[in-house]
Amino acid sequence: MIDHARDLASVQDATERLLTAVGKLDNAAVTDQSRLPGWTRGHILAHLARNADALVNVFEGRPMYASAETRDADIERDAPRPLDVQVTDVRDTAARFQRTAAEPADWSRTVELRNGVTDSASRVPFRRWVEVELHHVDLGIGHELEDLPxxxxxxxxxxxxxxxxxxxxxxxxxxxxxxxxxxxxxxxxxxxxxxxxxxxxxxxxxxxxxxxxxxxxxxxxxxxxxxx
The missing domain is CATH 3.30.1050.20 (Nonspecific Lipid-transfer Protein; Chain A)
Structure with missing residues (x-):
């Protein structure tokens, strides 16, 4: 059985672990290649921030992204930013996601994600948890699949x-x-x-x-x- 409140707590814990690890990097490390082809670590951090915004859209009944092109362009725009800006953006958007999810809502309702995919609102926190955990590994900064909960x-x-x-x-x-x-x-x-x-x-x-x-x-x- 999905426990969205427990998953939200897990998302918060995973986000703090990621931010602590990323905070030990420097600006040069953020521009280095990640484990994802074609993406630097900055691309991953930008994606995590924009994904949090997108899931707030989902909770509030708006399209997750305006378009696939807009999603990609926003990540490319934000990827080169310095470390402190990246960390602040990930932290602030993660907090916004948590605040939105804490508002009274019908967690059994169906929501629409990317590419016409639908799911129960109660599963959205787990989907965010997946983003944070796997992309922490993708950063290539010492966090491996074996380290995941x-x-x-x-x-x-x-x-x-x-x-x-x-x-x-x-x-x-x-x-x-x-x-x-x-x-x-x-x-x-x-x-x-x-x-x-x-x-x-x-x-x-x-x-x-x-x-x-x-x-x-x-x-x-x-x-x-x-x-x-």
Whole structure:
């Protein structure tokens, strides 16, 4: 069961961890390449700030972004800013997100995200949690998938497995860490491939952060996953 209040607290904790880590950088480090192709660390920080603004829009019934082009242009505009400006922007927009989410609301209502995707308002805090945790790793400043909270890792594996469930381009697959299993891919018209590995490696593969080479595959080859 989704607990939006608990997820909001987790978002706040994750944001503070990220801001503390980023605060130890300097202006030169912010302009360095991140782990995301084509993005500096400044791009990631700008994206996190603009994403918080976008989710405030979602809560308040406005389009998440004016357009895909506007979203991309805003990130490009803000990416070169100095460290102190980046940190202040991430902190201020995160606080605005928390204040908006704290207002009385119908958490069972359906909201619209990017590209026509809809979801329950109660799941939006978890989606923000995903942004903060994974992009902290993407910064490449010493925070790894293995450092993520265990609850988050399990829930994000489940979320991504569900996302690819029924996808026509993903063969049937059973993912397991040896103690827990998740099913994904299209309907089982053929024997499922079994993908085994540690949770950090499973999450890294599902989220497009690792190539899956650390995983063990039985019954076929490692499925190629579409981009998120």
């Amino acid at each position: 265990a609850e988050f890792v399990e829930r994000e594996i489940e979320f991504l497995a569900q996302r690819f469930s029924g996808h026509p381009d993903v063969p049937p697959a059973r993912l397991t860490d040896g103690t827990h299993a998740w099913d994904t891919g299209r309907e089982a018209e053929e024997p499922a491939v079994t993908v085994t590995g540690g949770r950090a490696d499973l999450l890294g593969w599902l989220a497009g952060r690792r190539d899956g080479s650390a995983l063990t595959v039985a019954g076929g080859s490692l499925p190629a996953l579409p981009p998120l």
